[in-house]
Amino acid sequence: MKKYNVGVVGIGVVGTEMVRLLLRRNFPIKSLKILAKHQRIETIDGQDYPVEVTTGASFEGMDFAFFAGTEGDKGASKEFGMAAAMGGCTVIDNGDDYRMESWVPLVIPEINPGVIGQYPGLIANPNCSTIIALMALAPLYSKNKIRRIIASTYQAVSGTGAKAVSELAQQTKSWSRTEEVSSSVYPHQILFNVIPAVGSFVDHNGESTEEIKMRREIHKILGDYSIRISNTCVRVPVLNAHSISLNVEFENPIFPQEARKILHGAPGVRVVDDVMADQYPMPINASGIEDVLVGRIRKDQSVENGLALWCSGDNIWKGAALNAIQIAEYLIKRR
Ligand SMILES: NC(=O)c1ccc[n+]([C@@H]2O[C@H](COP(=O)([O-])OP(=O)(O)OC[C@H]3O[C@@H](n4cnc5c(N)ncnc54)[C@H](OP(=O)(O)O)[C@@H]3O)[C@@H](O)[C@H]2O)c1
Numbered sequence: 548m549k550k551y552n553v554g555v556v557g558i559g560v561v562g563t564e565m566v567r568l569l570l571r572r573n574f575p576i577k578s579l580k581i582l583a584k585h586q587r588i589e590t591i592d593g594q595d596y597p598v599e600v601t602t603g604a605s606f607e608g609m610d611f612a613f614f615a616g617t618e619g620d621k622g623a624s625k626e627f628g629m630a631a632a633m634g635g636c637t638v639i640d641n642g643d644d645y646r647m648e649s650w651v652p653l654v655i656p657e658i659n660p661g662v663i664g665q666y667p668g669l670i671a672n673p674n675c676s677t678i679i680a681l682m683a684l685a686p687l688y689s690k691n692k693i694r695r696i697i698a699s700t701y702q703a704v705s706g707t708g709a710k711a712v713s714e715l716a717q718q719t720k721s722w723s724r725t726e727e728v729s730s731s732v733y734p735h736q737i738l739f740n741v742i743p744a745v746g747s748f749v750d751h752n753g754e755s756t757e758e759i760k761m762r763r764e765i766h767k768i769l770g771d772y773s774i775r776i777s778n779t780c781v782r783v784p785v786l787n788a789h790s791i792s793l794n795v796e797f798e799n800p801i802f803p804q805e806a807r808k809i810l811h812g813a814p815g816v817r818v819v820d821d822v823m824a825d826q827y828p829m830p831i832n833a834s835g836i837e838d839v840l841v842g843r844i845r846k847d848q849s850v851e852n853g854l855a856l857w858c859s860g861d862n863i864w865k866g867a868a869l870n871a872i873q874i875a876e877y878l879i880k881r882r
Pocket of ligand 1: 560582583643
């Protein structure tokens, strides 16, 4: 089997899981280069990895570059992503710098791999909440068009990064020692609280950047801009794995049993739906697994052809690192 020169750019929460998953999935690696802003040695599962400072030359001879760096003008994708792709490397970007560009395929391999052109340059990984919601919704959409979605997210602190995970852990320690609980990553205490603000509020229309991203990305991936979407993104005191409540209105009647059957056959989805036995998706069970869990599938009585569901998925795995690696695996298979 052909082996590839692979780069991981950024070795924070997502980059670290990227390295773990590349090894766990036996990705055909010829060489692995870890790039970041600062040079150092990173230890992952007892193995030391040299981390090099990213430069334009870092991508010479590289076949796949998984970008897991900070977003924005000073971030790795903006600085190096396009040039690396132009130089012949296939770039798979976790951030949102290029997701909405019309020439950039926004891909969930189980759903729309066909949008990747013959000569892949830069491919974008969708936002974690978009991926987790669509893993449940797209198989249903392919059988019965969706008219309207109401989505409420319950997003883990790992989605903010390593500092937020430490903040929740520290607040828990402080509270248990009856010490003062302080916050620096979030504007409010996250322990014993929920914060209905994920991302930022830029244009004062009341929507958060996370809500806008999720809405636009669902339209782009399904290729259906007629779907009406209302969503509220909420940070909750969960360490890892996002959950989403979905109320969906379909064009034609759909019954919970039929939806369960469709989702049972969907790749990357595991139906956990036996309320009488207390079985439903929970972030604690979705963390550290590859499938997205879907359950609480029931009729939404408030509209005609309505269905209510609940899903939980690992935001760092399927919501980021795993999805990116699956895109590369798809390309290797296609070759
Ligand atoms: N966390 C999630 O749930 C999640 C889900 C989906 C997508 N994403 C996206 O994935 C990306 C990574 O997220 P994260 O949570 O892993 O971030 P993070 O923990 O903050 O790590 C960011 C990494 O990027 C590196 N970096 C920053 N600027 C750079 C530059 N100009 N050149 C090279 N490297 C640079 C940093 O290097 P140093 O370590 O040397 O400073 C660091 O290793 C972001 O775009 C994020 O939006 C995250």
